[in-house]
Amino acid sequence: MKTLTAPMPELQPGTHCLFASVRTICEALGQTVTETELYFRCGGMLVEHSSAQPYRIGRPGEAMMEELAKHGDGPLTYTFEPEELQEARLLPAVEEALVRGEPVLLFVHSGCLDCCHEVYRDHPSRPHVICLYGLDRAADTAYIGDSFLLDMSGQALTYQGPVPLRRLLGGIYGAGFAGSGRPPSAGRSETVLPRAGRETAAGEDSARTAAGALATAGRRPADREGSLRLAASRIREYLEAPVPIPASAPDEALRYSGEAAYLRFFEVLREAAELPDAEFAQTCREVYYSLRIGGVMHMLLYLKGLVCEHPGAFAETGKEWIRDLEEEELNWRKYLLQLYKIGLKLQKEQWKPLLERGGERMLRLSGMLRTLAAEMDTASHRAAKNRQD
Numbered sequence: 493m494k495t496l497t498a499p500m501p502e503l504q505p506g507t508h509c510l511f512a513s514v515r516t517i518c519e520a521l522g523q524t525v526t527e528t529e530l531y532f533r534c535g536g537m538l539v540e541h542s543s544a545q546p547y548r549i550g551r552p553g554e555a556m557m558e559e560l561a562k563h564g565d566g567p568l569t570y571t572f573e574p575e576e577l578q579e580a581r582l583l584p585a586v587e588e589a590l591v592r593g594e595p596v597l598l599f600v601h602s603g604c605l606d607c608c609h610e611v612y613r614d615h616p617s618r619p620h621v622i623c624l625y626g627l628d629r630a631a632d633t634a635y636i637g638d639s640f641l642l643d644m645s646g647q648a649l650t651y652q653g654p655v656p657l658r659r660l661l662g663g664i665y666g667a668g669f670a671g672s673g674r675p676p677s678a679g680r681s682e683t684v685l686p687r688a689g690r691e692t693a694a695g696e697d698s699a700r701t702a703a704g705a706l707a708t709a710g711r712r713p714a715d716r717e718g719s720l721r722l723a724a725s726r727i728r729e730y731l732e733a734p735v736p737i738p739a740s741a742p743d744e745a746l747r748y749s750g751e752a753a754y755l756r757f758f759e760v761l762r763e764a765a766e767l768p769d770a771e772f773a774q775t776c777r778e779v780y781y782s783l784r785i786g787g788v789m790h791m792l793l794y795l796k797g798l799v800c801e802h803p804g805a806f807a808e809t810g811k812e813w814i815r816d817l818e819e820e821e822l823n824w825r826k827y828l829l830q831l832y833k834i835g836l837k838l839q840k841e842q843w844k845p846l847l848e849r850g851g852e853r854m855l856r857l858s859g860m861l862r863t864l865a866a867e868m869d870t871a872s873h874r875a876a877k878n879r880q881d
Contacts, residue, residue, distance in 0.1 A: 496590040497626040505648040512639035528797035535559040541753035544745035570668040597668035604663025724868040776835020805871035
């Protein structure tokens with residue numbers, strides 16, 4: 493069989509692996525969408541903290557894909573079900589997508605790419621998202637695009653090219669198909685597309701097709717207003733999430749979301765000072781990573797992007813918001829480095845006071861978010877009135 497390839501645009505460094513990869517797929521399909529808009533469509537700021545993993549915080553990929561499927565204009569199917577990711581089912585679906593000219597979204601453990609670049613080898617294996625745009629089964633080769641490959645200095649690099657297919661298959665834990673994707677059909681397992689993932693409402697069929705998600709080309713003014721309204725609603729969700737999230741099952745771990753997740757995270761982290769030195773140092777590294785990647789640092793970056801992409805809504809205050817968000821970003825960067833260095837130097841006596849300051853910083857940021865959301869609501873109401881006039 494010859495190599496199957498889908499059109500692939502020149503990769504641009506991204507800000508986050510999921511949103512950058514979806515943006516790239518949209519571009520390959522001739523659609524226009526920004527990472528910022530995708531961040532709010534996915535509910536990226538609605539991080540979760542669970543008692544099952546007390547020293548971690550983040551937003552699961554399954555949850556973001558479900559939100560993406562709810563807030564969009566085009567079809568999307570996705571799966572995180574292990575049986576759907578077996579080679580016999582996954583590869584025919586990938587081939588169908590490539591024949592249609594559609595790259596595929598892959599959720600992988602980054603260690604499966606350690607043959608491609610030193611950054612993959614020199615860092616711990618972590619959940620990661622890439623695009624697959626080519627496949628040659630006979631040559632055991634897949635072709636991928638990675639828009640968010642961080643080097644040791646924190647600079648975002650890109651990788652576009654071949655990887656060993658067998659190695660890649662060993663690290664895949666999720667997949668997403670855009671465009672013409674369809675759910676599985678009985679008796680056609682060799683050509684079906686993956687089913688929707690686990691993240692469905694109670695009582696729904698977990699094999700349903702998730703509709704919605706990517707973006708259409710040529711944003712209309714009404715679309716921009718809708719994007720602004722969605723972002724404002726996400727901010728309110730972040731601030732107003734129930735504490736804790738109601739359990740869907742009796743044995744479900746205690747969970748928090750949004751602002752409450754961060755506050756709970758900083759509270760529980762105080763106990764980490766009692767860990768053995770090696771575990772404490774590793775915990776500090778993980779805290780640094782989770783607050784930086786997909787956490788508060790990304791929230792600040794995308795809030796700044798929101799202001800920049802809606803100049804009409806922030807005509808009078810845009811410059812002030814950019815200044816304040818950049819100052820907040822700088823302060824958080826310094827704060828996270830302090831957390832990281834405490835782990836390196838095992839300065840446990842400084843741990844709890846520093847965490848208290850982290851909680852105070854989150855409350856300060858929440859105050860900024862309330863002001864920002866109110867201003868966005870005012871801009872939406874003003875735009876609606878102008879249309880009526």
